[in-house]
Amino acid sequence: MYRSKFLKIVDSIRESLGYSLKNEENSSTNEEILAMEIQYGDFLFAIVHSQVNNPEKILIECNFGKNSESKKEEILLKLLTMNCMLAEVDGSSFSLTENSDEIIYTLACEIEQYDGISLLHKMTEIVWHGRRWLETRFITNDEKTISTENLTILA
Numbered sequence: 001m002y003r004s005k006f007l008k009i010v011d012s013i014r015e016s017l018g019y020s021l022k023n024e025e026n027s028s029t030n031e032e033i034l035a036m037e038i039q040y041g042d043f044l045f046a047i048v049h050s051q052v053n054n055p056e057k058i059l060i061e062c063n064f065g066k067n068s069e070s071k072k073e074e075i076l077l078k079l080l081t082m083n084c085m086l087a088e089v090d091g092s093s094f095s096l097t098e099n100s101d102e103i104i105y106t107l108a109c110e111i112e113q114y115d116g117i118s119l120l121h122k123m124t125e126i127v128w129h130g131r132r133w134l135e136t137r138f139i140t141n142d143e144k145t146i147s148t149e150n151l152t153i154l155a
Helices: 002-016 069-089 116-138
Strands: 033-040 043-050 057-066 093-096 102-110
Touching: 002 033, 002 043, 002 116, 033 116, 043 116, 057 116, 069 093, 102 116
Parallel strands: none
Antiparallel strands: 033 043, 043 057, 057 102, 093 102
16 A cells, blocks of 8 residues: 555656656565655655555655765764754754765655655755755855955945
8 A cells, every 4th residue: 555655656756857657677566665766956865665664654865965074073063953953843854874974864754645746845845955054064154255256336
């Protein structure tokens, strides 16, 4: 029941984004865990469904990019703080890859609350959070530059 819902969501997202539908010959829908990996809004997403572990849910994973070496301690502290707040809001969280070099945003959702379009909207929301994260957490004041090419000074 949940697996067929997951496959319908995947097909709807692929169709909405102009991708071809899955190749039935090369895919097995009976696997314990299936994942759709997709690049969306310059971020890598994995939408994961397990038939064994919480089959009524899907897991959204979004790679927010490389962890800044120069600001690693500051970023880790912010991630821990944000995880405390997010746990109360929607259960989403941030984690790091095994080498601590990439930041992963995760959110478990009830599969029945989504179809392809609503999940794509959720992914768009995550993209905006990812862009904001990159703009506010990774760029230091030294790295920001202001172009004066088209600047008009009002006196």
